[in-house]
Amino acid sequence: MTQVDLTVDTHAYKFWDLEFELDLKTQMPLMERGADRTSYVVAQKADDDCVGLIDNFSQTVGTLAAGLTDSDILRSIQYLNDANAHEENRVALFSSAEQINLLQIEQYRNSLYDQAFSSAADGKFRGFFGSKYGVDFYMSTNTEGTNAAGHDNGIFQREALAGAMIDNNRVATDYEITTDSFRHAVHSIYGLIEVRDTSGVWAKGK
DSSP states (O other): OOOOOOOOEEEEEEEEEEEEEHTTTHHHHHHHHHHHHHHHHHHHHHHHHHTTGGOSSSSSEEESSOOOOOHHHHHHHHHHTTTTTTTSSEEEEEOOHHHHHHHSSSOOOOOOOOHSSSTTOOOOOSSEEEEETTEEEOOOOOEEEETTTTEEEEEEEEEGGEEEEEEEEEEEEEEEOOOOOOOEEEEEEEEEOOGGGGGEEEEEEE
């Protein structure tokens, strides 16, 4: 067995200072909106770092800026099967562009549409949008890459990656009397690492 060292070395935080006079003169609840947005931004930083691990997988399929095919998806699943990766908790992360590409493949459109796009009211694109071949499909606009250069999509079993979060969106606030302002900060401290290379596939695509 190979020892894996996970280093907790990332401190993500966001801080803002709001003068009470400004808050009183606006109809929008700036404090409430600011607090919500600050937590979102810090959580998104952790998400950024997670998706940044996908292109570390040595097993690859597809070509950047070209849409993935059903054969690419099946080859990815074969990679996981060959490695005896657990069949549960398999996920695929796709960019928005790649999701739309898959929905133009008839067999994907027919199966995924019924799961996530059955009606205009229920239809959703971001996040979970269906399962196929025992893999849960997710779309994130946070996937690394661009529409022009392509994106780093990934298909992997959960144990391919590991993380340690020792401070998760901790909120710190105070009042500064000299400026008559409310100060708000959110902190997260964590570490992330790839631990099972053969349990993941870098799916280069749109």
